[in-house]
Amino acid sequence: xxxxxxxxxxxxxxxxxxxxxxxxxxxxxxxxxxxxxxxxxxxxxxxxxxxxxxxxxxxxxxxxxxxxxxxxxxxxxxxxxxxxxxxxxxxxxxxxxxxxxxxxxxxxxxxxxxxxxxxxxxxxxxxxxxxxxxxxxxxxxxxxxxxxxxxxxxxxxxxxxxxxxxxxxxxxxxxxxxxxxxxxxxxxxxxxxxxxxxxxxxxxxxxxxxxxxxxxxxxxxxxxxxxxxx
Amino acid sequence: xxxxxxxxxxxxxxxxxxxxxxxxxxxxxxxxxxxxxxxxxxxxxxxxxxxxxxxxxxxxxxxxxxxxxxxxxxxxxxxxxxxxxxxxxxxxxxxxxxxxxxxxxxxxxxxxxxxxxxxxxxxxxxxxxxxxxxxxxxxxxxxxxxxxxxxxxxxxxxxxxxxxxxxxxxxxxxxxxxxxxxxxxxxxxxxxxxxxxxxxxxxxxxxxxxxxxxxxxxxxxxxxxxxxxx
Amino acid sequence: xxxxxxxxxxxxxxxxxxxxxxxxxxxxxxxxxxxxxxxxxxxxxxxxxxxxxxxxxxxxxxxxxxxxxxxxxxxxxxxxxxxxxxxxxxxxxxxxxxxxxxxxxxxxxxxxxxxxxxxxxxxxxxxxxxxxxxxxxxxxxxxxxxxxxxxxxxxxxxxxxxxxxxxxxxxxxxxxxxxxxxxxxxxxxxxxxxxxxxxxxxxxxxxxxxxxxxxxxxxxxxxxxxxxxxxxxxxxxxx
Numbered sequence: 001x002x003x004x005x006x007x008x009x010x011x012x013x014x015x016x017x018x019x020x021x022x023x024x025x026x027x028x029x030x031x032x033x034x035x036x037x038x039x040x041x042x043x044x045x046x047x048x049x050x051x052x053x054x055x056x057x058x059x060x061x062x063x064x065x066x067x068x069x070x071x072x073x074x075x076x077x078x079x080x081x082x083x084x085x086x087x088x089x090x091x092x093x094x095x096x097x098x099x100x101x102x103x104x105x106x107x108x109x110x111x112x113x114x115x116x117x118x119x120x121x122x123x124x125x126x127x128x129x130x131x132x133x134x135x136x137x138x139x140x141x142x143x144x145x146x147x148x149x150x151x152x153x154x155x156x157x158x159x160x161x162x163x164x165x166x167x168x169x170x171x172x173x174x175x176x177x178x179x180x181x182x183x184x185x186x187x188x189x190x191x192x193x194x195x196x197x198x199x200x201x202x203x204x205x206x207x208x209x210x211x212x213x214x215x216x217x218x219x220x221x222x223x224x225x226x227x228x229x230x
Numbered sequence: 231x232x233x234x235x236x237x238x239x240x241x242x243x244x245x246x247x248x249x250x251x252x253x254x255x256x257x258x259x260x261x262x263x264x265x266x267x268x269x270x271x272x273x274x275x276x277x278x279x280x281x282x283x284x285x286x287x288x289x290x291x292x293x294x295x296x297x298x299x300x301x302x303x304x305x306x307x308x309x310x311x312x313x314x315x316x317x318x319x320x321x322x323x324x325x326x327x328x329x330x331x332x333x334x335x336x337x338x339x340x341x342x343x344x345x346x347x348x349x350x351x352x353x354x355x356x357x358x359x360x361x362x363x364x365x366x367x368x369x370x371x372x373x374x375x376x377x378x379x380x381x382x383x384x385x386x387x388x389x390x391x392x393x394x395x396x397x398x399x400x401x402x403x404x405x406x407x408x409x410x411x412x413x414x415x416x417x418x419x420x421x422x423x424x425x426x427x428x429x430x431x432x433x434x435x436x437x438x439x440x441x442x443x444x445x446x447x448x449x450x451x452x453x454x455x456x457x458x459x460x
Numbered sequence: 461x462x463x464x465x466x467x468x469x470x471x472x473x474x475x476x477x478x479x480x481x482x483x484x485x486x487x488x489x490x491x492x493x494x495x496x497x498x499x500x501x502x503x504x505x506x507x508x509x510x511x512x513x514x515x516x517x518x519x520x521x522x523x524x525x526x527x528x529x530x531x532x533x534x535x536x537x538x539x540x541x542x543x544x545x546x547x548x549x550x551x552x553x554x555x556x557x558x559x560x561x562x563x564x565x566x567x568x569x570x571x572x573x574x575x576x577x578x579x580x581x582x583x584x585x586x587x588x589x590x591x592x593x594x595x596x597x598x599x600x601x602x603x604x605x606x607x608x609x610x611x612x613x614x615x616x617x618x619x620x621x622x623x624x625x626x627x628x629x630x631x632x633x634x635x636x637x638x639x640x641x642x643x644x645x646x647x648x649x650x651x652x653x654x655x656x657x658x659x660x661x662x663x664x665x666x667x668x669x670x671x672x673x674x675x676x677x678x679x680x681x682x683x684x685x686x687x688x689x690x691x692x693x694x695x696x697x698x699x
Contacts, residue, residue, distance in 0.1 A: 011291035011309035012316055015586045017579070020316075028316045058288050061240035065577065077576035079241040086258045087245050087578055094571060098470050100564040107567075108560065120556055123471035123516045130410050140402060141394040151402055163567060164574040174563045177555050181488075245578035295585055302582045310589035317588055 005029065005039060009047045019070030019161060044071075068160035069167060102128040103159070106138055108174055111152035113144050129153070137162060235259065235269060239277045249300025325361075332358040336368050337389070337401060341382035343374050359383065367392070472520035473557040475502060480554075487554060490547050492531055496524040523550065630663055635670035639680065639693065648694035650685055 012028060013020050022041040030037050048064050048071055055063055062075045075083055095103070105120055106112050118125050132138040136158045143149040155168065165171060242258060243250050252271040260267050278294050278301055285293055292305045305313055325333070332355055336342050339350075348355050362368040367389045373379040385398065395401065402410070469475045479498050480487055503517050530536075530546035538544050545551075642649050654671075658664045671693065674680040678696060685692045 007289060007291045008309050008312050011305040012312055014292050014303075014580070015305045015313040015583060015588075016316065017583055024316070024319075028312050028319070031315050031319075032311050054288060054290075058284060059237060060284075060290075061237040062244055062580075072579060073244075074577040074579050075241040075245055077573070079238050080576035080578070082238050082258050082262050083241050083245045083578045085261050086242060086250075086254065087247075087581070094575075095567075097564065097568075100567045100571070101470055101561060104560045104564040104567055108563065120553075120560065121471055122473040122520065122553070122557065126409055133410065142396055143400045149400075151406060162574065163570040164577065165570075172563070172566050174559050177552075177559060180555055180558060180562075241578070245581050247581040249582070297585065302585055303580065304585040305587065307587040310587040313586055314588035317586075 005043070006047050006050065009044055010051055013048075013064060013071045014073050016072065019065075019068040019072040019157070021070040024070070065164065066166045067164050068157040072161075096128075098128045099131055103132060103137060103155070106132075106153050107155050107159070107168065107171060110154040110168075111141055111144070112154075113146070113150035113152060115150055117153070235273070236277050236280065239274060240281055243278075243294060243301045244303055246302070249298045249302045251300040254300075325365075325367075326358070328353075329358045329361050333362055333367055333385070333389070336362075336383050337385050337398065340384040340398070341371055341374075342384075343376075343380035343382055345380055347383070470561075472499075472517050473554055474561070475499065475517075476520070476550075477554060477558060477561070487551060490551065492524065492528050492547060496521075496528055499524055630660075630666050632666060632670045632673060635663075635667040636674055636679075638667065639671055639674060640695070643680075643693070643695045648692055650687065650690050650692055652687070652690045654693060 008029065009025055012025055022044045025044055026039055026041070029039055048066070052063055054060075061079060062073050064071050065074045101121060102117065102125055105117055109116070109120075114125060114129065117129075129138070133140075136156055138153050138159065139156050141152050141154045144152055159165075160167065238259065239255055242255055246254075252274045255274050256269055256271070259269055278296070282293055284290075291309060292303050294301050295304050331351060332347065335347055335350055339346070344355060344359065347359070359368070363370075366386055368383050369386045371382050371384045374382050390397065469478065476495065476499065479485070479495055480490070483494075485491060485495075499517075499521060503521050506517055527546045527550060535543040535545075639649075639654065642654055655664055655667065658667060671680070675682060681694050681696050683692050683694065
């Protein structure tokens with residue numbers, strides 16, 4: 001690959017507001033420079049890796065993430081507190097425990113029908129499903145061939161972006177049932193069952209590491225936390 | 231000025247939705263690091279200049295522009311044709327809300343004539359129809375037997391493929407849409423009322439049972455208990 | 461009695477897991493009667509409040525009751541000749557639920573981590589060269605498409621009221637002089653005759669106003685004419 005494409009690839013990713021996939025990059029280059037151009041997805045991957053090394057070496061405040069099947073520039077987490085103060089991200093509400101739970105089930109068992117989902121969760125899930133559809137974190141992908149032909153739900157690229165995953169196979173592996181069965185944790189509370197407990201803890205950690213002395217923002221964040229929606 | 235702010239300023243400009251002014255940058259830094267921080271507008275100007283020199287020296291494809299009294303990142307003009315291709319591609323890909331509306335009507339009511347379509351939508355639909363025809367999402371399937379024998383529109387196989395459907399009947403049925411999209415506000419309201427209600431109730435219940443120790447359920451359950459082998 | 465806040469539970473399975481954990485009970489040997497008691501107490505709090513959610517809980521209550529009854533009966537035997545624990549189905553459901561519940565906690569941390577990344581905010585100023593490559597830009601677009609688009613823009617654009625401010629190239633004073641000069645030798649002129657040379661509407665209006673001004677000032681007078689729709693303007697001496 002010609003070296004000038006390093007810079008072209010960098011510019012393309014930088015100018016895109018959504019993760020840019022390798023086929024999109026190749027397509028743009030071939031459209032401009034002709035179909036004979038021999039650039040490959042591997043070239044792009046290599047370029048991105050080189051760019052990230054260059055950013056690191058020069059202390060550049062952002063990096064290229066590989067998420068949602070593509071590449072996108074993002075600030076390094078180090079400055080999250082400053083950026084968070086200015087950006088609207090701060091007001092973006094986190095997902096509720098119900099939404100996270102529903103998402104987890106769809107993510108791991110997709111495509112999944114509503115009856116299947118509800119039988120695992122044990123509760124009616126219309127509301128959370130609607131919220132997730134609305135946020136474009138899940139989508140409808142046809143129907144199951146089972147009785148009643150219920151609609152099938154799958155996760156979206158927006159889901160991958162939201163959780164910083166490159167592809168579905170990068171999800172952390174759930175423990176096998178046998179593993180959970182053997183596990184004495186069940187009694188030891190290492191794993192918290194209640195999300196609220198986890199949430200407080202995470203928020204605490206986040207606050208400690210990020211917002212050491214700033215009380216104002218701390219209370220703001222707590223409020224934020226209380227406002228989580230489904 | 232502390233050197234770490236180089237990186238903070240870079241991140242702030244990067245993430246801002248609008249040109250970021252020096253006072254906004256100072257404000258964000260003081261908000262996080264305390265009002266005693268001595269960063270000045272000159273420091274920021276100097277930092278931006280340094281960042282641009284660094285970008286240049288390292289052959290980075292973007293730069294910081296000063297416009298409208300503020301700073302923003304932009305790709306360098308060298309790659310304008312590639313970037314331009316990408317953004318026109320994107321806009322070409324997107325269906326307008328009007329097109330989507332038309333597409334939905336045709337999908338659910340096909341085969342549909344233009345007069346029928348327009349009487350439902352209440353607006354002239356020549357343009358959206360042509361867009362959809364051009365993108366091969368709908369096609370013409372003969373003429374209606376009604377007066378004037380207007381053309382009949384139906385969706386294409388590409389339409390099904392794009393939306394991951396095997397057949398048109400796989401589209402969510404009105405009943406299913408209703409189910410998923412139940413009045414959100416209503417559900418949310420109900421949930422809120424229920425939660426606060428339960429909380430209050432729980433507290434009340436707590437008091438009562440502490441004081442009286444004999445509510446109905448308890449005695450009921452006691453009975454139950456006596457008949458049980460654990 | 462233990463204080464319970466509803467929003468901490470995502471459903472009956474979650475609630476059961478909570479009871480098991482809180483009281484350090486063995487999931488493989490669930491004390492059904494004790495759990496059922498706890499569950500019923502909680503259900504009592506719920507039942508008047510929301511039928512839909514309570515519905516899920518009532519179903520679980522019924523299941524628990526059924527298991528309790530089956531515990532009293534002689535154990536069923538499966539094909540392998542082994543005793544079937546009436547609680548087995550429930551345990552399986554609890555474990556399956558717990559499995560994904562755990563992952564939702566992972567999701568929670570992934571979400572928190574991902575929120576620390578901020579994406580680029582402003583793309584407006586990226587130089588874009590879109591006009592040089594007509595092949596790309598105008599792909600599949602014909603002249604017909606062009607005029608169609610043009611027409612659409614015209615149709616969609618609501619007609620804006622135009623407030624055009626035009627400077628009058630004519631003043632009342634000028635027209636007062638004009639009227640005086642037209643009086644001529646007879647010191648009078650018919651209105652229609654006065655106006656006949658004036659081409660612009662604005663000039664006629666201004667002249668009419670000038671005439672009224674002069675009448676008011678007493679420099680001219682007006683009297684009937686024998687022609688229809690006309691009148692005579694005459695000069696007043698010493699105005």
